[in-house]
Amino acid sequence: MSNVTLKEIASVLGVSATTISRALNDKPDISKETKERILNIIKDLNYTPNTSAINFRAKRSKIIGIVVPKISYYFFSEAISGAIEAANPLSYSTIICESQHVLKKEQESINNLIASNVDGIIVSPSNKTSNLEHFNPLKDKNIPFVIFDKISSEYNGSKVISDDFKGAEKIVQYLIDTGCNKIAHIQGAKASSNAKRRLEGYRHALKKNNIKINNKLICQTEQVTVEAGLRLTNGLINSKEKFDAIFAITDEVAVGAIKALKRNNIRIPQDVSVAGFSNSILSSVIEPSLTTVQQPAHNIGETAMKLLIDKIKTGGFQDKTIIMNTELIIRESTKNI
């Protein structure tokens, strides 16, 4: 903790604490000479202002809370990294909380952050979060917040989302363009808005190309894991339905799909193309490497933070929805045009 206080410096220099405060804070009502004299001497004094005192007096904390389901998911760690990078230059610090996809923990995190007097909160709701009632305390206390990633398009507060619909449409269109027309989809958690939008994108692409939607080619998993991809793909293989491509809700699931196909000696992409979503590290490591959709995680975090800080500064009246573009990353798991 810092020791030297303005008062102490003041008594050493023979001026008032107020004057030193003015010198330190670039206030106009101080003569150039006094200011320079003070700043020169203060350098040697090893003074660090007491932020607690400053924030206390200013009735703010300069701290932003971030709540994510799991820090160690690549998407979230990148988003956090982007958010921090946006916050630091504006002298905001960030407190991170994990909800572990448990609604109660999400709620607790929000309450803890309120108790910490954060100036604002960024939340990526868990898969289990279907309504936003636990955000009410934030509204009550007038604490601005921004939501990112998993959030339904009906919600009309400030949010940053990636364009799941278009991303899915884009990658399914690519599958179609490369000659596939019996495209299976492994869908994600039912409550997940991202999963819903990707499903819609998938459907839309098929319709646009006059391909009939075959519900037997759509399967679903609550857990988006390699294991689930493996299991569901095995299911598809064992069913009588023919398919020439799989579009999986995430890269993890797609990796499971690739493993299942390989074990059944089904060639990728000659017999079946595989596409994922996220562009996680996995996608370049798996063989064949995975065609996928890149979400600008870092950028999403950055944007959410900027949006929030803007909201804090302006009093938080305007609500904005920012939709981030996705990018198609073509690799070996799909055919060439």
Place this chain on the structure above:
Amino acid sequence: MSNVTLKEIASVLGVSATTISRALNDKPDISKETKERILNIIKDLNYTPNTSAINFRAKRSKIIGIVVPKISYYFFSEAISGAIEAANPLSYSTIICESQHVLKKEQESINNLIASNVDGIIVSPSNKTSNLEHFNPLKDKNIPFVIFDKISSEYNGSKVISDDFKGAEKIVQYLIDTGCNKIAHIQGAKASSNAKRRLEGYRHALKKNNIKINNKLICQTEQVTVEAGLRLTNGLINSKEKFDAIFAITDEVAVGAIKALKRNNIRIPQDVSVAGFSNSILSSVIEPSLTTVQQPAHNIGETAMKLLIDKIKTGGFQDKTIIMNTELIIRESTKNI
């Protein structure tokens, strides 16, 4: 921000602010009846104590700073997660900073954290950090700190490290046990203490088994990436030195090695076994899946946080070194015993 203050509640209830404070903080010098009466009424008043004020007065922030090279590395995100989990029940929050493996940013982060009046700091120094001079401000200001992961064993402050030496020894011994005796090693950054300790473990295992160390089989990379592993393994293949195993400094590098071997139609593990270090997600995705050493990342972060908070509470006199055990994870990239 909270609005209701003790004073306001006091005037409503017709008691003094002090009494309410006592009720809220479980102080002994208050009658049971008054306490209950106050607590009952206060529930409806939607009071949140002003943490800024409390911390300001108590001359502490209840915030711990954490500095890591990169949040999105699995090891660090898990360590952070562990640290947060240990901190929250003790009502500490955490501020995360990224050094991006840049010494100057590490320094800046530490200074920013000091300026934020954190109660203590946990640092995982970057690869580029060879001395700890930039920690002096912490010592000067008497802010306790704990270091984890990348730190030389000579440093005698508080630290938490995983047992790289034994981990490396263990996995090399396993390679030897499965019939390898021309074991190559891809070494990491020169300044990295982990890399040094893993190299020592490798050497030790060879010596113990009377296998002569062949320096031509030891190569080195500053960047521990898939690409580096690929490049260096190609180098090994093109050299005249024979080898029957590769022990890579990290899983990323090992993945590169696997890719290089496969492209050269060298069978894994029949012709060459491959071993990594970290047990990152990659290791189970790559084919063949990778034998590796698991570092208890979550546990390391948790331990570091507990150590730090202990130090904060006791005034920070005792320095401890905690060495965490590693675990050998056997997969398909190595032969069976």
Place this chain on the structure above:
DNA sequence: TTGTAGGCGTTATCAG
């Protein structure tokens, strides 16, 4: 058992 006074470090306000 309860209340009063004072101060933590900073800065806005007003007076000089």
Place this chain on the structure above:
DNA sequence: CTGATAACGCCTACAA
């Protein structure tokens, strides 16, 4: 241009 004063919300010490 500079200084004195008060106040932010809470809690400790002391008084009643």
